[in-house]
Amino acid sequence: MSKAAIETVNLVKQYPAVLRNVRNRHPWMAWQVGGLREIFSRKKNFIRALNGVNLKIYRGEVFGLLGPNGAGKTTLIKILCTLVLPDGGEAYVNGYNIIKEPSRVLRNLQAVLGDPRGFDWRLSAKQNLEFYATLYGLPRDYAKKRVEELLDLMGLSDRANDMYQRFSTGMARKLQLCRALLLDTPIILFDEPTAGLDPASAVDFRHLLKDELAKSEGRTIFIATHNMWEAQTICDRVAIINRGEIIAWGSPENLKMYISPEKNYVLTIDGCCDALKMKEFMNEAFSLTGVKDLRLQADNASVRISIRVDKDFVFSEILDIMVKYGLKIKDVESYEPSLEEVFIALIRGGKRSL
Amino acid sequence: MINFSNLPVAVRQVIAFAKRDFRDWRTYKTQVITQVITIAIGILSWAINAVYRNRPVPEYDTDYISFLVVGLVIGNLVMPISQGLERRLNPWTLENIIMTGISIPVFVAGQMAWPYIFSLITFIPQLLIGILWFGVKLSINPLSTALAFVISAMILLGLSMISVGFRLVTKSTDPITWTINTLQQLLAGISFPVQFLDSFLPGISSLSWFLPQTWVYHLWRLSMLKAAAITDPLTQIECLKGFIFALILFPIGYRAFKWGLNRAKKDGTLGWF
Ligand SMILES: Nc1ncnc2c1ncn2[C@@H]1O[C@H](COP(=O)(O)OP(=O)(O)O)[C@@H](O)[C@H]1O
Ligand SMILES: [Mg+2]
Numbered sequence: 028m029s030k031a032a033i034e035t036v037n038l039v040k041q042y043p044a045v046l047r048n049v050r051n052r053h054p055w056m057a058w059q060v061g062g063l064r065e066i067f068s069r070k071k072n073f074i075r076a077l078n079g080v081n082l083k084i085y086r087g088e089v090f091g092l093l094g095p096n097g098a099g100k101t102t103l104i105k106i107l108c109t110l111v112l113p114d115g116g117e118a119y120v121n122g123y124n125i126i127k128e129p130s131r132v133l134r135n136l137q138a139v140l141g142d143p144r145g146f147d148w149r150l151s152a153k154q155n156l157e158f159y160a161t162l163y164g165l166p167r168d169y170a171k172k173r174v175e176e177l178l179d180l181m182g183l184s185d186r187a188n189d190m191y192q193r194f195s196t197g198m199a200r201k202l203q204l205c206r207a208l209l210l211d212t213p214i215i216l217f218d219e220p221t222a223g224l225d226p227a228s229a230v231d232f233r234h235l236l237k238d239e240l241a242k243s244e245g246r247t248i249f250i251a252t253h254n255m256w257e258a259q260t261i262c263d264r265v266a267i268i269n270r271g272e273i274i275a276w277g278s279p280e281n282l283k284m285y286i287s288p289e290k291n292y293v294l295t296i297d298g299c300c301d302a303l304k305m306k307e308f309m310n311e312a313f314s315l316t317g318v319k320d321l322r323l324q325a326d327n328a329s330v331r332i333s334i335r336v337d338k339d340f341v342f343s344e345i346l347d348i349m350v351k352y353g354l355k356i357k358d359v360e361s362y363e364p365s366l367e368e369v370f371i372a373l374i375r376g377g378k379r380s381l
Numbered sequence: 382m383i384n385f386s387n388l389p390v391a392v393r394q395v396i397a398f399a400k401r402d403f404r405d406w407r408t409y410k411t412q413v414i415t416q417v418i419t420i421a422i423g424i425l426s427w428a429i430n431a432v433y434r435n436r437p438v439p440e441y442d443t444d445y446i447s448f449l450v451v452g453l454v455i456g457n458l459v460m461p462i463s464q465g466l467e468r469r470l471n472p473w474t475l476e477n478i479i480m481t482g483i484s485i486p487v488f489v490a491g492q493m494a495w496p497y498i499f500s501l502i503t504f505i506p507q508l509l510i511g512i513l514w515f516g517v518k519l520s521i522n523p524l525s526t527a528l529a530f531v532i533s534a535m536i537l538l539g540l541s542m543i544s545v546g547f548r549l550v551t552k553s554t555d556p557i558t559w560t561i562n563t564l565q566q567l568l569a570g571i572s573f574p575v576q577f578l579d580s581f582l583p584g585i586s587s588l589s590w591f592l593p594q595t596w597v598y599h600l601w602r603l604s605m606l607k608a609a610a611i612t613d614p615l616t617q618i619e620c621l622k623g624f625i626f627a628l629i630l631f632p633i634g635y636r637a638f639k640w641g642l643n644r645a646k647k648d649g650t651l652g653w654f
Pocket of ligand 1: 074076095096097098099100101102103648649
């Protein structure tokens, strides 16, 4: 058994392209509207949702799958939950094959899918959880205790006896998490965990994931999100997925380096100095190894120099020259690309950019 | 002449809704045709029923009112089995339920449990009303009633698993289930013995015996009206015939259900309505 909590090998998923939703039509219509005939025919157009995904997620880490809408995030999560069958490749959860040993897989992993409709609307939160606790096969007394415990952990205790239909989006999400935690599995997946939550609830929820579930309880957390900031703040590692392909992976920090192996600085120089001296300085600075670009911006009060350098450029070299020319540095700003920029650059550039 | 533009706005708004729905309805040619068929079959079965009225029913050694009331009670008792699963299937909770890892038989039985318990609870009072108010005369053989229950449960579970299997994939009722359910109204002998159909169209009753539901009504009536004993070879033969339906439909149903589940997982439409 490998050390990976989740491992996928060349995972492929293609959906039939024809929408086969013939509900609300008459049964006999099913024969006509791309219905039964299409179900049994072999030739089809497909939408590739996953195109050979290889991932390895280690025990105890918070892993983020980052990608735009339609990239295949939900598909990957549902495959891991055994709710969608892949068309190619393999996937393992704690070493168990998701196709051959689905029940073992489900004892190791649970998910919060984010669909608020997954409960019975007219039952209370507690009744809903008790129902699922029984389905999970928890012994009666333990189930009762566990439900109380989880409602308490999520701060839902005082609303436990309210009908589920009266729950807000945030509460519904928390109840989903309660359901996912009933079985106490070592791995929890989240599909867009904070989508639809107000900023304060989102912060709380992230705190819960990172500090409670991951740090204190040592679970492996996998989140799919298109929220860069979220990935950057709570994930140990992220993978970026686009059109069903993983186009980059690593720690958020490393990813930034990956996309842009250069650094940007803006130096503000106090007061004016004469143009000739400035020009000489610029020439000398530009001749330093590692300097990619140098720009000057001047107004009455100050001069700003933007400089783009290789990431292993020795910054003191440029300071030395400045001292030589008697320039007084008022401010130095270093500027790094955010994960958001990395993300957009990668997606625009496709795989080529690596 | 009515000048439409002078009608109060509210009335025109109501008409707009009706017009929209009529136009929408008209686009579904098949639906229009099948709705007409459904209505025709309903009328036909009541018409035959009216012709039949108040004759004795030698097939089950009983009078018409007993035959009819028992038929309706059976309908209320056993038919929920075939509808319970399909009607109660909630695709939105389906994903969450599957993630608990429960087995298919448990899921199927679980979905049926409440509708069935409910109809069992109402079964006795319904019979009592039939007996006390309408003078229904029962002649029950408990053993063959139990056998009729088992056989019809298998038949109806099989049928309903088939339709659920299809529903998981197509999100609508499959044509075969629809056809069987529509025809049973006329042919399964709910309100008149199927043999009576032959007086309208000779030989049509033999078609009835190919409908699984016919066997459900038949076996229950044999055991509740005629007190058919299990030791009687004639009863045994009838039960055996019904059992053959059960033996065919139950495994097919299980497979169809599994097929539908797998197929929906392939299509990624498990949680779709
Ligand atoms: N059941 C389905 N049938 C057909 N296409 C689907 C189905 N589910 C998802 N897709 C398509 O697969 C692609 C990936 O979808 P999804 O995994 O939901 O992406 P994400 O969660 O990253 O937004 C999209 O193009 C989407 O339209
Ligand atoms: Mg998604």
